[in-house]
Amino acid sequence: MPPTGSPSALRSANLERIVGVLRTATEVSQAEIARRTDLAPATVSNIVRQLVATGLVETSGGAGRRGLTVQISRRAGLVAGLDFGHSHLEVALGDLAGRPLVGVRRPLDNDHRYADGLALAEDLLDDLLAELGESRDAVRAGGLGLPAPITKDGRITAGSILPGWVGVAAADVASAVLGIPILVDNDANLGALAEHHHDPGVTTLAYLKASSGIGCGLVLDGRLYRGGLGTAGELGHVTLDESGPLCRCGSRGCLEAYAGGSGLIEQLRGRAPDLAVHDLADLAVSGDAGARRLLEDAGRALGQGSAILANLLSPEVIVVGGDLACEILVDGIRDGLRRHAVDGLEGAIEVRLSTLGDKASVVGALVTALDAVALTG
Structure with a gap:
């Protein structure tokens, strides 16, 4: 991490503010980004130009640099969402703004083994990728929700809803099966x-x-x-x-x-x-x-x-x-x-x-x- 107050720390903070705006809007002008972030137009323009160079955002239209419309690029990759409910599994793919693109829901026994649940998740994920014409390489990361208390180390300790997941380091096993970084949280937290x-x-x-x-x-x-x-x-x-x-x-x-x-x-x-x-x-x-x-x-x-x-x-x-x-x-x-x-x-x-x-x-x-x-x- 760059030292607090260093130029690189300031740039990272400015980038985070800009990306935060882009994630809450389908597309937005550079002038509007500057207004929402209280950053100088030149600072916004420089960071947007750098993001365009990396392929993470794209611009279109507008008169002059400040009038350009900016949005997170669809080509930047995808994220996956997995929701294990009491009796269902839902899998979705979204862009890097968190906007859902495709999804599917299937019934699932609440006493399933975690390995069987993840095997179904892998199959559904591949079906959705095929629907978009994408490969697994396009998925940058995934989030996984479970309907139970989850400790700080990512384990379920109470098995009254999903007994097949008790004691499992859910993020680790899901990452290993799906081949992408996975973050795990309680499903109500994800709803919030x-x-x-x-x-x-x-x-x-x-x-x-x-x-x-x-x-x-x-x-x-x-x-x-x-x-x-x-x-x-x-x-x-x-x-x-x-x-x-x-x-x-x-x-x-x-x-x-x-x-x-x-x-x-x-x-x-x-x-x-x-x-x-x-x-x-x-x-x-x-x-x-x-x-x-x-x-x-x-x-x-x-x-x-x-x-x-x-x-x-x-x-x-x-x-x-x-x-x-x-x-x-x-x-x-x-x-x-x-x-x-x-x-x-x-x-x-x-x-x-x-x-x-x-x-x-x-x-x-x-x-x-x-x-x-x-x-x-």
């Missing part, structure tokens, strides 16, 4: 990262993933927050009632025991034996009274948990995603906030559905893959 990438003006947000389980990703002051041990955001295992129902984690009365999709569908199993978690929201929205009541109750429980987040962290926005995400759930969360958050917070915090839907985690995986790409290399 994707939402922030989509709306960078929001500097503090919580992303609630309501699916088979309950996950939470946090962006604080513009940065993804993982905590000192790497497992921050386990909101699903906050105790609401220590005499409540048994949770899959072994404790009683966890938020997830009241709002997790796996538990909710069990309550409808008698009259809907084939119901899957991703069907529950549609069933409720279509007017089924039992499904609607379950999601209303789950929303209020999530609102109680969200009030804890609100009182501690004061997020500007709470974004709700995952298989259970719908307005019924969001209304319940708002009601829970009204009941349990301190005065003034419940109306000030925006609660909304994710605009990325069930793609949030895989989009976040694409964005996190960018961290493994050395743009100056």
Whole structure:
């Protein structure tokens, strides 16, 4: 690393600011880059010219150098995103701005062996590359999401969702199989990262993933927050009632025991034996009274948990995603906030559905893959 304050450090910082702008816009003029970064037009022009020379960006149109339109070059390479859910695998390819280009989703048993999951991921990745007419060499890096707490050394320690991954150094084994650098994170963290990438003006947000389980990703002051041990955001295992129902984690009365999709569908199993978690929201929205009541109750429980987040962290926005995400759930969360958050917070915090839907985690995986790409290399 260049010494702080050295010319090379200053250039690296300026380059990072410019690339940050390019990643949030399809194309932008050099004059607009200078305005957004507060850099001198000549500095922007010099760095853009250097990036063009390396093939990382391309320019077009405009009158004069400041009027040129700049965008990250499609020829600069690709990043891959892999999202292992409770019962699915989604793989996507994106450009070096983190924009998805192609993707595919396949069912996957939650008790699969990690090696089998990665073998399927490799096959799907090659299919997507063939669709784009590219080879594996075009992929610069990948991001991988897993629905479980992940320690700082990249291992899953709790096996209640994906037992076949417990104790595995996920980044190492995925890199070895796929032949590219891989960064691994919790799927809710990736959802939070994707939402922030989509709306960078929001500097503090919580992303609630309501699916088979309950996950939470946090962006604080513009940065993804993982905590000192790497497992921050386990909101699903906050105790609401220590005499409540048994949770899959072994404790009683966890938020997830009241709002997790796996538990909710069990309550409808008698009259809907084939119901899957991703069907529950549609069933409720279509007017089924039992499904609607379950999601209303789950929303209020999530609102109680969200009030804890609100009182501690004061997020500007709470974004709700995952298989259970719908307005019924969001209304319940708002009601829970009204009941349990301190005065003034419940109306000030925006609660909304994710605009990325069930793609949030895989989009976040694409964005996190960018961290493994050395743009100056």
